Amino acid sequence: MLYFEDxxxxxxxxxxxLTIDTQAIQEFAGQFDPQHFHLxxxxxxxxxxxxxxxxxxHTSSLTMRLVVQSEFGRSVAGGLVGMGVDKMRWPRPTRAGDTLQATIEVLSAKRSGSQPEFGVVKLRWTTDNQHGEELMSLETAIWVPLRQP
Incomplete structure (x- = not known):
């Protein structure tokens, strides 16, 4: 398990x-973002x-899936308890046939002043395609228990 101290x-x-295909793009768009350039x-x-x-x-949702299913996502004590998202960007479109991979980087970690058994860890998630081109990035904070409160 990964605790705040780690x-x-x-x-x-x-x-x-994971690789995205045309059918997945159109199905997601049909349900959640029915604009012509997605359909x-x-x-x-x-x-x-x-x-x-x-x-x-859709790209952001797939990134969430990749992160949750990763060794990181499976290892954070208490799960990925999000506190918000900042600076979400989509610098280039995700296309059918793109293979997505995400990187999670720890930006900062601060102990909670009000709940000493927890800390706030700020992360940057970046999703690239098979060419190393950035498709999505965001910053998020998660609530992580301390091993030694």
Missing amino acids: LTPGLRFHTAS DHDSAQDSVFQGLAASGW
Whole structure:
């Protein structure tokens, strides 16, 4: 298990990878982000994306899945109890056939002043495709128990 004391700034973790396909892009979009550039190949050609693109929310959801299923996600004591998300960015679109992999970096760790058995760990998640191009990034804080309160 990983406790607050184990999560020091600069520490990095990498997830497994997964490949997204057209059907998954269109199914997610149909349910959660039904815009033409996520649903229809032809009309997406005339969009800012110049082709079918996954919703940024889909990329973020897939990243969450990768993080939760990673050794990091399975090892944090108490689970990944999120406190919020900041600076979410989608610098380039995710396309059908892209293989996504995420990196989790510990940015900071601070003991809680009000609950001494916990600390707040700030993380940066970055999701890249198979070419090493960044598709999504965000910063998040998680609530992590101390091994030695």
